[in-house]
Amino acid sequence: MTNNLNPVVIVKDNQTFANSRHVAVFFGKEHFNVLRDIGRLEGEMHPTSDLKAAQFHALFRASGYMDANGQLRPAFDMTKDGFTLLVMGYTGQKAMQFKLRYIEEFNRMEQPHKGPSFPTSRTPQNQPALGLLSLKPRRRLLVR
Helix, strand or coil, X not given: XXXXXXXXXXXXXXXXXXXXXXXXXXXXXXXHHHHHHHHHHHHHCCCCCHHHHHHHHHHEEEEEEECCCCCEEEEEXXXXXXXXXXXXXXXXXXXXXXXXXXXXXXXXXXXXXXXXXXXXXXXXXXXXXXXXXXXXXXXXXXXX
């Protein structure tokens, strides 16, 4: 992988992810250091309980890649929350630029995957057609 000035966010199964390899390249870190940082997060979450382990695996999904020698190597796909948890611990000017650009990219990539928005206020434009949901009381006709 070459140095990439643009953040890389991918879509898999209708979810957006950042891969640990892309994070390493963009941030100028060795991939093994990013894996180490993810491992530290896992340890800090105390994954001895099933709940904590499930929380970690919801944020960080193990993946892999083939290196130049054809060996399968570890990597992680991380959700927006997993990514945020990881890189918010990074510091410096490049870290700040990195965080802001990745947040922008996640937001850009998520836009087409969100459902339609619905109005939250009632205006004449979004009133139910023909007053079908009108709450006005009806008069009863008494038949004698």
